[in-house]
Amino acid sequence: MASAAQNPPSKGLIGGLMERFRNDPVQIVLYLCGGIVFAVMLLAIVSNLLSGQVTLEDIVQSMIFGLAQGSIYALIALGYTLVYGVLLMINFAHGEVFMAGAYIAFFAIYAMEQSGFLAQQPLLALLITIGVGMIASISIAVLLERIAYRPLRNAPRLVPLITAIGASIVIRELFIRLFGARPRTYPEVSLFAFPQFFRLECSVVDGVETCLGIDLIRGAYDITLLGMELRVRPVYFIVFILALILMAMLWFVVQRTKVGRAMRAVAEDKKTAALMGVNVDRVIVITFVLGAALAGAAAVLFALYNQRVMPEMGFTPGIKAFTAAVLGGIGNVPGAMAGGLLLGIIESVAPSMLGLPTQLEGVISFGVLVLILIFRPTGIFGEVLAKKRA
Amino acid sequence: MTMLQIEDLHTYYGKIHAIKGVSLQVSEGQIVTLIGGNGAGKTTTLNTICGITPAQQGKIIFDGVDISKLPPHEVVMRGIVQSPEGRKIFTRLTVRENLEMGAFTRRDTPRIPVDLEYVFERFPRLKERAKQLGGTLSGGEQQMLAMGRALMARPRLLLLDEPSMGLAPLMVQEIFSVIDYLNKNNHTTILLVEQNASMALAIADQAYVLQSGYITHSGTGAALQQDPTVIAAYLGG
Numbered sequence: 001m002a003s004a005a006q007n008p009p010s011k012g013l014i015g016g017l018m019e020r021f022r023n024d025p026v027q028i029v030l031y032l033c034g035g036i037v038f039a040v041m042l043l044a045i046v047s048n049l050l051s052g053q054v055t056l057e058d059i060v061q062s063m064i065f066g067l068a069q070g071s072i073y074a075l076i077a078l079g080y081t082l083v084y085g086v087l088l089m090i091n092f093a094h095g096e097v098f099m100a101g102a103y104i105a106f107f108a109i110y111a112m113e114q115s116g117f118l119a120q121q122p123l124l125a126l127l128i129t130i131g132v133g134m135i136a137s138i139s140i141a142v143l144l145e146r147i148a149y150r151p152l153r154n155a156p157r158l159v160p161l162i163t164a165i166g167a168s169i170v171i172r173e174l175f176i177r178l179f180g181a182r183p184r185t186y187p188e189v190s191l192f193a194f195p196q197f198f199r200l201e202c203s204v205v206d207g208v209e210t211c212l213g214i215d216l217i218r219g220a221y222d223i224t225l226l227g228m229e230l231r232v233r234p235v236y237f238i239v240f241i242l243a244l245i246l247m248a249m250l251w252f253v254v255q256r257t258k259v260g261r262a263m264r265a266v267a268e269d270k271k272t273a274a275l276m277g278v279n280v281d282r283v284i285v286i287t288f289v290l291g292a293a294l295a296g297a298a299a300v301l302f303a304l305y306n307q308r309v310m311p312e313m314g315f316t317p318g319i320k321a322f323t324a325a326v327l328g329g330i331g332n333v334p335g336a337m338a339g340g341l342l343l344g345i346i347e348s349v350a351p352s353m354l355g356l357p358t359q360l361e362g363v364i365s366f367g368v369l370v371l372i373l374i375f376r377p378t379g380i381f382g383e384v385l386a387k388k389r390a
Numbered sequence: 391m392t393m394l395q396i397e398d399l400h401t402y403y404g405k406i407h408a409i410k411g412v413s414l415q416v417s418e419g420q421i422v423t424l425i426g427g428n429g430a431g432k433t434t435t436l437n438t439i440c441g442i443t444p445a446q447q448g449k450i451i452f453d454g455v456d457i458s459k460l461p462p463h464e465v466v467m468r469g470i471v472q473s474p475e476g477r478k479i480f481t482r483l484t485v486r487e488n489l490e491m492g493a494f495t496r497r498d499t500p501r502i503p504v505d506l507e508y509v510f511e512r513f514p515r516l517k518e519r520a521k522q523l524g525g526t527l528s529g530g531e532q533q534m535l536a537m538g539r540a541l542m543a544r545p546r547l548l549l550l551d552e553p554s555m556g557l558a559p560l561m562v563q564e565i566f567s568v569i570d571y572l573n574k575n576n577h578t579t580i581l582l583v584e585q586n587a588s589m590a591l592a593i594a595d596q597a598y599v600l601q602s603g604y605i606t607h608s609g610t611g612a613a614l615q616q617d618p619t620v621i622a623a624y625l626g627g
């Protein structure tokens with residue numbers, strides 16, 4: 001942050017780089033490595049595209065999937081960034097908060113399936129499931145804050161960090177002991193919509209044709225768009241749109257409400273916020289609640305298209321969402337949103353573009369993290385933040 | 391009528407005994423000043439009243455109730471607001487949001503915009519910059535904002551910590567005139583901590599001199615202005 005403030009923008013990119021190199025010659029090596037990685041990647045993409053090993057269809061298709069996956073990362077990343085903003089602490093148990101939402105909501109949706117309610121009222125049942133997931137995540141997060149973090153409020157910063165890692169293991173193991181380690185499968189849900197526009201799943205009864213429309217959750221449709229033949233699952237768009245709505249709601253709360261103003265005040269200066277009459281402990285709990293609510297909703301959406309839930313499911317999305325938060329600039333709300341979407345798209349598009357097996361998506365996301373930390377240690381939105389703070 | 395009564399207050403910073411048995415009184419409607427050198431314990435006294443650094447021993451009676459064990463936000467709810475040393479405005483909130491933070495605990499919502507309008511009228515610079523982030527203001531403007539924020543709070547008792555610190559003389563005049571306005575028009579009782587002892591004593595009804603955690607002198611502002619030891623130590627006599 002300080003370096004951003006020291007470098008006036010008038011110096012330009014080259015001037016700024018030269019100064020960085022002069023201050024720290026190790027940077028030259030880092031930049032060289034980064035440059036080589038970028039060059040190799042570019043070369044691989046171009047050669048793959050030219051040789052026809054990768055088609056535009058593949059890329060667009062994985063991009064659509066990446067959009068959904070990225071929405072999930074963004075929603076989880078917001079939880080990391082909100083808590084970091086207020087407490088300057090990485091809540092490493094946030095992945096387990098996410099898991100708890102998906103796992104507990106499983107029992108709700110399973111019960112509704114058994115009773116037949118899911119088939120009768122799929123929309124209502126899904127909304128209830130999301131609600132249950134949010135409440136489960138919120139409960140875990142509030143307990144976590146109260147039991148594990150609040151007693152350490154004035155401890156050195158490393159202490160709550162280690163506690164967070166410990167809490168993450170405790171929650172995961174607790175779920176394994178309580179519910180077993182084996183995966184559970186979310187029931188199949190069909191949610192038909194827009195019969196006016198999509199004349200699908202039609203049946204003729206007494207000479208009258210009635211259509212159900214597209215299946216927003218389970219459906220997968222072959223469409224031709226701009227000459228590309230794509231197989232599209234509407235659920236990915238649903239996840240993306242719901243994530244956008246949730247993020248807009250969060251933005252509104254943080255920027256336009258009294259509670260949000262108090263949150264930003266506490267994030268900047270707890271003591272002065274308290275002198276204005278803000279109950280700092282309460283604001284911190286609210287921050288955890290907001291982050292957990294987003295994680296819980298994300299968890300149910302994730303489970304709807306991934307279907308399998310298990311106590312260990314929180315780790316990978318959690319750590320990737322943390323990457324996304326760092327990518328966007330930790331502590332920065334728009335940064336977490338952008339970082340999540342970007343990471344989701346990169347990790348789903350890059351393997352096919354580079355001609356790598358999709359199992360390497362982890363290597364790619366963390367490779368991106370390393371590159372970002374070399375070239376922009378403050379994250380994508382880091383400098384904007386620095387300017388605002390100056 | 392006594393509004394705030396402090397009896398035999400002791401506060402520690404870790405192992406440092408910062409306040410060693412301070413007793414003082416603030417009556418409703420008064421301006422009371424607490425003067426003293428660096429490290430005398432002035433800021434600690436204010437922070438102890440506010441619940442930021444709780445007292446180890448002693449009583450803080452406000453409106454007849456002991457508030458010494460209350461957390462800071464509950465002290466504010468009872469009508470005590472502190473405008474802290476070094477302005478401490480929120481740099482990442484807009485000027486307007488900073489002022490709204492001042493009114494955080496107020497329940498008379500319809501009156502808040504009236505006070506906001508008054509603050510903007512009094513400090514036109516703040517109105518011009520209402521949408522700018524607090525961190526973009528100059529030092530003087532930040533002090534205006536801190537005073538504006540205190541105005542927005544409409545406390546019964548306002549604790550001001552070094553409001554004139556680091557300001558140009560003209561600006562100091564302006565700040566003191568706002569303090570006077572708050573006291574006369576808004577009927578705010580004020581406990582003022584100042585290093586600018588001569589201006590503080592001139593405006594104060596009651597004054598206390600704090601030295602190394604003890605009260606060494608007390609009396610009316612006018613009386614202390616005449617006191618030879620006070621003159622020698624604090625008025626550059």
